[in-house]
Amino acid sequence: MRLRSIPLLIIGLLSFQLAHSQNSEPITVVPKPASIQTSTGKFLLSKSTAIVTQDEVGRKSASIFNDFLERIHGLRLPVTSIAPSQAHIELHTDVEATNTEAYRMDVTSENIEISGSEQGIFYGLQTLLQLIEPGSSLSVPAVSITDEPEFAYRGIMLDVARHFFEVDQIKNMIDLMAHYKFNKLHWHLTEDQGWRLEIKKYPKLTEIAAYRDSTIIGQYYDFKPFVFDGQKHGGYYTQEEAKEIVRYAAERMITVIPEIELPGHSSAALTAYPEFSSFDSKDYDPKLENVLQGNIPAKNEKGEAYDNDLNTTVPGIWGVHPNIYGVKEETFTFLEDILTEVMEIFPSHYIHIGGDEVPKDHWKTSELAQQVIKKEKLADEHELQSYFITRMEKFLNKNGRDLIGWDEILEGGLAPNATVMSWRGEKGGIQAAQMNHDVIMSPNSHMYIDHYQSEDTKDEPLAIGGFLSLEKVYSYHPRPSSLTKEQQKHILGVQGNLWTEYIATDNKMEYHLFPRALAIAEVGWTNNQDKDYEEFSTQRLPRRLSELEKLDVFYRIPEAKVSINQAPNSPKLSISIDALVEGSTVYYSVDGHKADQTANLYSGPFLAPYTTKEQGPLELRYIIITPEGRQSNEFSLPIQL
Structure with a gap:
């Protein structure tokens, strides 16, 4: 046997x-x-x-x-x-x-x-x-x-106020988010440059505030005075379209959280309804102020001077604008009416109110604002902002909802039940968690996917600035070590933010999202101890990028993994190039010539043609061709140990 x-x-x-x-x-x-x-x-x-x-x-x-x-x-x-x-x-x-x-x-x-x-x-x-x-x-x-997921909140923010995206475009984004197990779509619907949601009680929000006459050309920091394109841009979602987005997302296990900006970033709304503005001085000329601030050009694209009525134009440049909501009772009624309709469309437990980048200069000169500060025994305009947001929170709480705001809502005192979205690094999130408030981590250092994806921007499409690599996104851990275990429980999760000042098309949206959204998905779902960038990028990412190609997603083709080592029994260096897209072809050069499809076809590790001691530094240049025929940017790096 x-x-x-x-x-x-x-x-x-x-x-x-x-x-x-x-x-x-x-x-x-x-x-x-x-x-x-x-x-x-x-x-x-x-x-x-x-x-x-x-x-x-x-x-x-x-x-x-x-x-x-x-x-x-x-x-x-x-x-x-x-x-x-x-x-x-x-x-x-x-x-x-x-x-x-x-x-x-x-x-x-x-x-x-x-x-x-x-x-x-x-x-x-x-x-x-x-x-x-x-x-x-x-x-x-x-x-x-x-x-099971590590975090309950795993989100992507899409800004449709700077550039408008159609319903079908958003549905396609929701499909991709669902496939990688995101569960929150933060929908940034209002801004200085456009209002995107139908509010039936205030029709001028979509008749006037949803459209701007012109948009600056190029990077915000490149030109003063600004150069404008002369093209009308805008659009809005009917309430039925917004409900359809909510329904579609819910079927895919995604909650849509709307953002209605207040009290700042409100120029578009106040173009339509200037009576709710912070400007209440009889001597104040809002047109002149906006020209001086660079918020609107002194002349339109035809060279004609604008009339003296600020309310005929929605700003066509980015940045922070001085026109914010005032603190009169009629303004609060206006905003409560808007939020009432918003809550009828969006069943989300959370309503995002922005609260970021609020210039308070005109509250300082506003007679009414100063009266409210005195009446409410507030210390200054920062506490007036807290008073403003707390009023909005009470209204939302009364209707069974909770408020989310960017970390500026900490200034002047945090509203009692507010959840903080920390974007200016982690400091605001840490402070809020220490105060026993819930936090969503979204630091611009790791989660702003509107930033460039290469330090060498010559071949990259125009972006807002900054550099955020795939590896840096992946490295993020949302629970700061400076918090105690109890305080870390207030970290609900993580969110990647896609601001669209420089993103106006489907392709560019997908280019900024992917593959960085895959890294964000893993930051939100996978325990930090189980994360390994080398394993993620070389073993799991290639198949997923191939999948995105089959789904016709215009993702950014990432740099290959390049290994440069001393060759055995040779004074020369051995070079290997492993593309991170499954089934790709690589062409390379090491002689200073441009890498294109006439260059060397990579078939495996090769030796540098001579030693660096003989000829000085060498440069590897290469391109990647995907199985579907898409070509990457030309990448380059020095050949040295």
């Missing part, structure tokens, strides 16, 4: 190794799941593979899964309530799940089972989509996954 068991043991080990080798591909899911146990074998997927579910929850998630499956792999699966005898995918909805975003998935060669709450089922199916290995036949490796 013992002698007979030896060959059986050998056969078993060989079978295990063979099956294991079939599953040797790394698990490339983004964001990285909490726990993955790999096994042997594969589940084969075909057009006859059924998705079995007993409820409407599962059917909705299965339908969205099929939409993605069709876009990526050209396949839709039948959905049924009766389990067939052949291999199938089975969804088990747990209505009593304590963690509503957690899920479990078990894949064998015969079956796939996904269990969790409504959200858990949805996220499990998104993970399943990413597990599918392309090829002549689609397959899923045998795994057991137990997964």
Whole structure:
């Protein structure tokens, strides 16, 4: 019996190794799941593979899964309530799940089972989509996954006030966010340069405030006086369109949080309704002030002088504008009326009121503002801002909602129940958490994805400035070590911000979002101890970028991983170039010539043509061509150890 068991043991080990080798591909899911146990074998997927579910929850998630499956792999699966005898995918909805975003998935060669709450089922199916290995036949490796997010709040902010985006564009963004398990879309709807939401009680907000006559050309800091394009820009969402966005997002487990800016960044609204402005001096000439501040040009694009009525134009430049809301009772009524309609459209628990970058110069000269400061026993205009925001918070609280504001709402005293969104670094978030207020971390150092993606900006599209690499985004940890464990519990999560002063098209939106949004997704979902940038960028990112290409997403092709080492038994350096897009082709040069498709075709590590001692410093230049034919920027770096 013992002698007979030896060959059986050998056969078993060989079978295990063979099956294991079939599953040797790394698990490339983004964001990285909490726990993955790999096994042997594969589940084969075909057009006859059924998705079995007993409820409407599962059917909705299965339908969205099929939409993605069709876009990526050209396949839709039948959905049924009766389990067939052949291999199938089975969804088990747990209505009593304590963690509503957690899920479990078990894949064998015969079956796939996904269990969790409504959200858990949805996220499990998104993970399943990413597990599918392309090829002549689609397959899923045998795994057991137990997964849940590290943070409850995982968001992206989209500014549609600087540049307007159509409903279909936003829906496509929501699809991508859902696929990578974001659960909050912060929708920045109002700004100095445009008002984007229909408010039925105040029709001039969309008749006048939704459009500007002209927009500055080029970078804000390049020209004074500014140069304008002379093109009308704007648009707005009807309440029905906004409700459709909310519904569409909710089906994909995303809550839409609206932002209505106050008391600053309100020039567009006050263009339509100047009676609610902070300007109440009879001697004040708002037209002259705005020309001096550079907020509007002295002449329009035709060279004609503007008339003396400030209220005929919405500003066409970026920056901070002096025209803010006043503190008269009629202004508070105006804002409460607006927020009433906003709450009817958006069921979100949170309403964002901005509260950032509020110039208080005209409150200082406003007779009414000074009377309110005296009457309310306030110390100064900073406390007047706190008074203003606290009034708005009380109104929202009375209606069962909570207020979010940017970290400037700390100035002058924080409203009692406010949640702080920390953008000027982490300082405001740390201060708020120490005061036992909830915080969403969104520091401009790591989460402002409108910034450049390269220090060398010559080949990059125009951006607001700054440099934020994929690696730096990935490195962020939202829980500051300076907080105690109890205080860290107030850190709800993280958000990437996409301001659109310099982003006016779908392609440019996607270029700024991806691949950095994949890093943000992992910052929000994955435990910090499980994060590893090398593993993320070289093992999991390449498959995901290939997936984005199939989804027709205009992502930025990232720099390759370049390794430069001393070659063995040679004075020369050995150079390897590993593109981070699966299946890419690389062309390179080391002789100072431009890298293009006539340059050297990379086929593996190569030696520098001579030593740096012989000729001085060398420069590697290369481009990446994706499988779909997209070409990267030309990248370069010195060849040296």
